[in-house]
Each structure stands twice: as structure tokens, then as C-alpha cells.
Amino acid sequence: MKQVKWGIIGLGGIASKFADGFQFTKNAKLFAISSKNENKLLEFKNKFQIDENYCFSNYDSLLECKDLDMVYIALPHSFHHEWVIKSIEKGKNILVEKPATVNFSQMENIKNNLKNKNIFFSEAFMYRYHPQIPKIVDLLKNKIIGNLISMESFFGFNALTRRKIFGIKFKKKPNKYNRLFSKELGGGAILDIGCYPVSFSIFVASLISKIDFNRIEVLNKKKEIGPTGVDMNSFAELNFGNNFKSKVFASLIKNLGKKTKIIGTKGELIIEDTWSPTNISLINVTGENKETIKIKCHNNVYAYEIDTLSTCILENKKEPNFPGMTINETLENMRILDKWLN
Template identity: 50%
Template sequence: MKQINWGIIGLGNIAQKFSEGFINVSNSNLFAIASKNKIKLNNFKKKFNLDEQYSFNNYDDLLKCKEVDIIYITLPNFLHYDWILKCIEHKKSILIEKPAFLSYSQATDIEKSLIENRIFFTENYMYRYHPLVRKLIELVKENIIGDLINMESNFGLNIMTKKKFFFFKKNKKIDKNNRLFNKEMGGGCIFDLGCYTTSISLLVAALLKEIDTKNVTLKNIKKKIGPTHVDIDAEAELIFNDSFRSYIKTSFIKNLGNKTIITGEKGKIILERSFLDIGGLTLLKNGKKSFIYNPSLKNLYSYGIESISKSIIDDKIQYSFPIMSIEETLINTKIIDNWVKN
């Protein structure tokens, strides 16, 4: 069987979790890594038993490695645009960590280059590959809960306060150089967590035949800006074709969890822990509650690695769910851009 050789630029926590996913797939191989931090590079190399000659202390050297088929870019948000362009120049397929871009103009620039160079590109929303998300889509398509009315999706973690004695809380000291709180680095809860809620809203809206997902507006935007001038709490209402609505919330100061509820004329579908460790599907219909649990036998990232690698092996540039297309990324980026700036 043909195997796709993967390279990773940036060796943070997400790269560690992602790399563990290669254990469960047969069509892919973690082949090369790059980091400017020599300690991280060495530890990563040892943990995943990688070849010394393919462990680079310079990102450009990995790009020049002919054996690498696809590069996963896990660098901070503000570096995405430049390194996507460099990958395109070296004719490498690309998986980019979410959010792919910090502005809609960046996204449209990249789209043109991808099409001209016929480069595979997708954004890393790994929840899309999970079997339970496929089941959710199946239930909606089969009209199990009737015509859809609206949905809501939340993703929020309180990372700005810490518990002291009993119920007393204390605000954590915010490091303005931390990427999550640095505006120039693409910080803020919308870019970090809110992008999940917009992406799943697009995914569900696209299932409705009468909906053109490009025809979406944002209303009732509410935001709280933190001391480092990034959003730390936000909500909005997405309206598709002036009909289907998605209510979205994200936060760095509230433990909102990460749950998605889809409401139809005949019932509701609830996706528990929608984006990380997906917890199951609950179907509420006719006064009855049924729980659909599909235990994941793989690391969440294994599903994505396997699916993306198969598309590259099959030489597919036009691809469909679960892989996120550049067209979907463009729409999602436009929504996020408007949410952040308004």
C-alpha cells in the first residue's frame, strides 16, 4: 500500500496529539519534523522514533525535503499565511491548523495560488472526521427530526480565573506575549474557540437544500474585550438565507463546554462535547430520549490523517465531507473576520 509521508512544522501540544494518531493508520507515515526549539525537536524525535536526518531545526529545510508529501502547519495563527505560501511554492500539500487565516483577504489570496498550482489544502477541524459527526449528518439528511428550525453551538473555557479557597476566585495574571491574548498574534476566544462554532454551523446549514451558505449574515453580536485588547467573551447569531439560524457563543471567562444542539420540527439532536473528546449523540423525539454512543477505537486525529492521505493518494483536489474545502474555509473565515471586527 502506498503511504503518504507527513511533515510537521511547529511542535507544540497539538502536534503531539496529532502525531499519536499515526499509530492507528496504514496509509500514512510521520516522516519529518521541524522546530526552532532544539530541546522540543530532540524530545519529539525520540518520542516518535524519527530519523535524525529528517528532524530539522529550520522550517525551510523541511520544505525542501523531497520525500515529504504533505505538511501540517501548527505555528501560531499570525504565521499561517506566510508558511502556506511557502508550502505552495514547494508544491507541498497542506493541512493548516485552525483558524487558517486572520482575515478574509488573506484567504482569497491563498485560494488563487492553490488553484493555480493545483495544491491540496484543508483546514484542521478534526471533529468532522469522527463517526458520530457522520451519524449526525445521516440523521439530519434522513429528516429524523423533521425540517430544521435552528441550532446552537457553544465552546468556552474559563482560562482567566483560578479557584482559591472555597468559592473565592482570583483572576490569573495575563501574559500579553501568550498567543491566546496577543492581538498581533491572532489571539482571542473567537479565533481560538469560536471558529469551531462557526464551522459546525456551516456544516449543518450546508445540509439544507434551500440554503446557500455564502448567503449568511451576523446579527446580535456581543463581545467583551480583555485587558490585552482581544475578545474574551463573544456571541452572535448566524442567519443563512434569512431563514436558518445558528446561535453561537465562545469564551475565555466562562465554562460553556462544547455542545451543539440542532432543533427540528419533530425533535432535537445533541452532539455532546462536539469538538474535542466527542461524547455521544442524544436524540430527543416524541418525548423520548435515546443516546447514540459510538466508542472511538482510534485517536480522533487518526480519522483525519487517514482520510486526508487517501485523498492525496487518489490525487483528489476537489474533495467533499469530511475534508474541509478551501471554499468552506473562505466562508468560515469571512464569518470569523466579521465577528472579530464588528
């Protein structure tokens, strides 16, 4: 089987988790890496057995590599737009970590730059490729909970976990140099994790009818701004204009979990871990058709994403098929995030 050769720009925590997924795929190979941090470059080289000729200390050199089929951009949010544009200029197929950009206008610029080019582009929402997603779609389309009315979707964790000093617990303060809390790096709850429930809300709402994105309203916005100037705890209600509404929650200071509840006329569908279930994923249906569904899944959720997108490259596609994240979905996701942020 032919393998798609991947390169990674930026070797942070998310890149490491992503890279672990290659060992579980047959059609993909981690071929090249790039980082300005020599220690990370060496660590990745040794861990993933990368040929030293394909370990680059600057990002441009990786983009010049003619042996690559696909580039995964895993830099902090504020660098995404710049390196997506540079990747387009070099004719590289692109997967960019979420959020694709830090605002709608940047994403619009990317879409314009991709026009009339035979380049694959997608935003890295790995949950879209998890085996629980087709099952959820099947259940909802077969109206197991009746006609869809609304949903509530959560993503939140406490990034300020307490530390112990002499047995006494102290709560950490937000660090402006930490990407989660840095305004310059595109931090904050909405951009970093709020993009998940918003993207899933778009996904579910689109199962009802085609969405007129000009009619979407972002209502009852609440944001708790921290000392570094970014939102740390946020909420909004989305009205899709097709009789479907969604409440979205995102937090960097509260353990909200990863649950989604979809409400219909005959019951509710509850996804216990919407974003990254491993081993077993649980879907609970309440109401008229009460049921608990267990889905066996891989321990590395990124392997599903790598495998599916590598197939897209081998088939010369420019974006993933449903339920993958298309460029128009990414654009509208950013439009909603802009409204939530501002």
C-alpha cells in the same frame, strides 16, 4: 500499503496531540519535523523516533525536503498565511491548523495562489472526520427531528484557571505572550475556538439547501475584550438566509463546554461533545423520535483526520470529500469570522 510521509512545521501542544495519532494509522507516517526550539525538536525526535536527518531547525529546510508528501502547519495563527504560501511555492500538499488565516483577505490570497496547481489543501478541523459526523448527517437527512429550524453551538473553557498560593486561590491574568491572548499571534476566542461552531453551523445549514454566502447575516454580536486587546468571551447569531439560524458561543474564560443543540419541527438533536469525543460519543434525540445514540470511537480523534487525508493524497485529490473542510468552506468560514470580529 503505501504510507503518506508527513512533515510538521511548529511543534506546540496541538502538534503533539496530532503526532500521537500516527500510531493508530496504517497509511501515514510522521516523517519529518521542524521547530526553532531545540528542546522541542529533540523531544519530538525521541518521542516519535524521527530520523535526525529529517529534524529541521528552520521551516524552509523542511519544505525543501523532497521525500515529503504532506505538510501540517501547526504554527500560531498569525504565521499560517506566510507558511501556507511558502508551502504552495514549494509544491507541497498542505493541512493547516485552524483557523487557516486571521482574516478573509489572507484566505482569498491562498485560494488564488492554489489556482491551476495540483496541490492538496485543507483546514484542520478534526471533528469533521469523527465517526459521529456521518451518523449526525444521516439522522438529520432522515428528518428524525423534522425540518431544521435553528441550532446553538458552544465551545468554551477557562484558560485563566485559578492557582493556589499558600492555600489561597488566585485567578490568573491574561498573558499577552500566551498565543490565546496575544493580538499579534491572532489570539482571542473567536479566532481560536469560535471557528468551530461557525464551521459546524455552515455544515448543518448546507444540509438544508445550497447557501448563498452573500446573504448570511452576523447579528447581535457581543464581545468581551480583555486587557491584552483580544476578545475573551463572544457570542453571535448567524442568519443563513434559508430559514435557518444559528447561535454561536466562544469563550476563553468560561467553561461553556462543547455541546451543540440542533432544533427541528419535531424535536431536538443534542451532541454532548461536538468537537473531540473519545471512547464513546453521545447523541440525544428528544421529541417525537426520542432516542439516545452511543457511538464507539477512538481515543485519538486526530487519527481519523490523518487517515482520511492520507487517503486523499494517495488518490491524488486536491481537497477532501464531504464532510471534510473544502477550500470554499474555509473561505466562507473566514468571511463570517471577519464579520463577527469587526
